[in-house]
Amino acid sequence: MRYLPHTEADRRAMLQAIGAASVDELYRDVPASARRKDPVDLPPHQGELAVERELMALASQNRPAGSMASFVGAGAYRHHVPASVDHLIQRGEFLTSYTPYQPEVAQGTLQMLFEFQTQVALISGMEVANASMYDGATSAAEAVLMANRVTRRKKALLSGGLHPHYRETVETYGRWGGFDIKSAAPDPAGTEDLAALIDGETSCVVVQNPSVFGQIRDLSALAAAAQKAGALLVVVVTEVVSLGLLKPPGAMGCDIFVGEGQSIGNALNFGGPYVGLFATREKYVRQMPGRLAGETVDVDGRRGWVLTLSTREQHIRREKATSNICTNAGLCALSFCIHLSLLGEDGFTQLAQLNHARAAQLAEKLGTIKGVTVLNDSFFNEFTLKLPKPAGPVVDRLVDKGVLAGVPGSRLWPDRPELADHLIVAATETNTDADMDLYARALAEVL
Numbered sequence: 001m002r003y004l005p006h007t008e009a010d011r012r013a014m015l016q017a018i019g020a021a022s023v024d025e026l027y028r029d030v031p032a033s034a035r036r037k038d039p040v041d042l043p044p045h046q047g048e049l050a051v052e053r054e055l056m057a058l059a060s061q062n063r064p065a066g067s068m069a070s071f072v073g074a075g076a077y078r079h080h081v082p083a084s085v086d087h088l089i090q091r092g093e094f095l096t097s098y099t100p101y102q103p104e105v106a107q108g109t110l111q112m113l114f115e116f117q118t119q120v121a122l123i124s125g126m127e128v129a130n131a132s133m134y135d136g137a138t139s140a141a142e143a144v145l146m147a148n149r150v151t152r153r154k155k156a157l158l159s160g161g162l163h164p165h166y167r168e169t170v171e172t173y174g175r176w177g178g179f180d181i182k183s184a185a186p187d188p189a190g191t192e193d194l195a196a197l198i199d200g201e202t203s204c205v206v207v208q209n210p211s212v213f214g215q216i217r218d219l220s221a222l223a224a225a226a227q228k229a230g231a232l233l234v235v236v237v238t239e240v241v242s243l244g245l246l247k248p249p250g251a252m253g254c255d256i257f258v259g260e261g262q263s264i265g266n267a268l269n270f271g272g273p274y275v276g277l278f279a280t281r282e283k284y285v286r287q288m289p290g291r292l293a294g295e296t297v298d299v300d301g302r303r304g305w306v307l308t309l310s311t312r313e314q315h316i317r318r319e320k321a322t323s324n325i326c327t328n329a330g331l332c333a334l335s336f337c338i339h340l341s342l343l344g345e346d347g348f349t350q351l352a353q354l355n356h357a358r359a360a361q362l363a364e365k366l367g368t369i370k371g372v373t374v375l376n377d378s379f380f381n382e383f384t385l386k387l388p389k390p391a392g393p394v395v396d397r398l399v400d401k402g403v404l405a406g407v408p409g410s411r412l413w414p415d416r417p418e419l420a421d422h423l424i425v426a427a428t429e430t431n432t433d434a435d436m437d438l439y440a441r442a443l444a445e446v447l
Contacts, residue, residue: 063399065268069435071362073382073426074212074407075136075163075238076271077263079351080430085265085338094334109330110305113293116337123243123340123348124257125250126279130290132333133276133325136260137169140206140236142278142289142323143256144170145177147204147232149287149322154179155201157231159194160187161211163238164412170206179203186413188375188384188422190215195225202229204256208236209249212412213375213424214382216246223253232256240264240277241428242380244352256280265339266332275332285309289323351429355381358436359427365440366425371447375422382426387447391423394446401442403435 006014011023020026027035046054065078072078089095093108104110113131120129133139144156156174158167158181167183174181180201184192190213194205205226210216223233232255237243241263249257259277266274280288286309294308343351359381367374371388387394391408398405406426409419427436 062270063404065404068399068402068404069431069438070404071406071425071427071431071435071439072404073239074412074424075165075260076268076274077239077241077381077426077428078268078430079241079263079428081265081267081335081339082342084342085335088338089331089335095331104304104306107305110293110307112334112337113291113330114295114305115341116333117293119337119340120261120277120279123240123248124237124254124259124277124279125248126254126257127250127282128285128288128292129277129279130288131293132261132329133278133290134329135272135274135276136236136238136258136262137163137166137276138325139258139260139276139278140166140234141170141173142325143234143258144179144204144206145173146256146280146284146287146289146322147234148179150232150284151203151230153201153203153231155199155203156181157194157197157202157205158183159205159207159211160184160192161190161213161215162206162208162236163212166208166236166238186213186416186419187211188213188215188419190217190377195222198226198229198231200229202226202231204232204234206234206236208238209246210237210239210242210380210382212238213384213422214379215376216378216380218247219249219252219254223255227253227255234258237277239380239382239426241348241352241355244348244350245356246352246380250279255284261332261336265335265337273329273332275329275336287322289325352380354429355427358429358431359383361433362425362427362431362436362439365436366443369440369444369447372443381428382424385423385425387421387423389447390420392420394443395423397446398439398442401438401446403439403442405439405443 065072070078117129117131133142148154156179158170171181190211198205205222207219209219219235226233233253234256235249235254237259240259240261257279261275261277278290291307292309294306296304296306298304340348359379363374363383366372366385373386374383375386376383392410395405395408407424409422413419
């Protein structure tokens with residue numbers, strides 16, 4: 001078989017070379033109590049054609065975002081990715097690039113990471129960015145760990161507007177990392193007073209902008225309040241396109257910026273892989289997790305790149321490691337870098353303006369439907385509706401009418417019945433006038 005190349009004769013030769021009588025003998029040091037007694041509950045092996053048929057049948061049960069009018073967001077957004085992005089990242093020298101263990105040999109990889117860092121720092125308004133992380137949620141958790149190190153405190157305050165998946169990731173880190181977490185209640189209205197909850201033990205305040213409900217806030221006063229109390233402000237951005245239009249976190253006094261870069265260069269792809277963004281103030285650079293690629297010159301004065309900082313768990317100074325995340329999302333970061341380069345500064349701003357315009361148009365249409373209320377007093381390309389009935393069944397019925405209507409509150413907060421009638425809706429440049437007309441018509445019929 002294509003994926004199992006060793007013949008029985010190959011196996012016998014390998015066993016003979018290591019002095020083992022059988023494959024079972026390789027496991028003789030594993031206690032019998034730790035071994036499976038029954039076969040793994042998986043279908044029997046099949047030929048390649050049969051496997052392809054089985055996987056295609058499973059895939060056909062999905063409703064991909066591109067198969068109908070999609071208004072799903074809540075941390076994963078459908079944007080147009082130019083064909084040139086996929087074409088370029090599939091070049092062999094890019095597709096095979098990975099973590100630079102011998103960094104200075106891989107000048108192309110380091111240059112790409114340097115350019116990526118520069119882009120992230122520019123759009124976030126921060127002074128220094130790292131060479132990417134796994135995704136937005138783990139970036140948020142790493143930011144809390146970093147704030148704990150900087151402040152020598154162990155208590156994080158999480159906004160009620162933070163995406164629950166991000167909150168759960170931070171809570172997992174806290175459970176095993178030994179720090180406390182105080183989470184505010186979900187805040188659809190965007191009126192929470194986090195400053196009043198900061199005390200002398202708070203290491204950081206983690207707030208999302210726009211919030212998971214789509215609300216936009218000026219965080220300048222919160223940043224000042226946190227810093228006055230000796231804490232750091234961590235700003236989370238799940239929709240990075242918003243930075244083309246909104247005041248950047250750095251301009252609002254943010255200490256650590258984290259985000260999800262999926263919207264730029266990376267398609268939805270059934271949930272991943274994605275690319276985490278992370279940036280901070282230069283004075284905190286030695287506490288920043290991950291790698292930092294830097295620019296230099298060689299002995300002949302030619303421009304070159306180096307791995308400036310890399311205190312990770314698998315490196316020589318692993319006892320001083322700032323993170324146990326052991327890779328950068330290199331290919332996804334490259335996709336981000338290429339797409340943003342193609343857009344340029346003006347194109348990035350225009351894309352953000354188009355997203356907001358599409359969302360404003362949709363909110364106006366849906367807000368006129370009887371029983372439907374748009375809860376937001378501000379938004380970028382995502383807002384929250386309050387429906388006259390639970391949103392989950394409404395979303396299911398709209399799928400049958402060709403509309404992926406958004407994310408119901410019951411899916412993100414199953415333990416919060418008061419949010420069951422909330423529906424988070426996103427509109428991007430991919431949504432047409434016909435898509436929005438269909439949504440409005442179908443929603444009115446279902447309600």
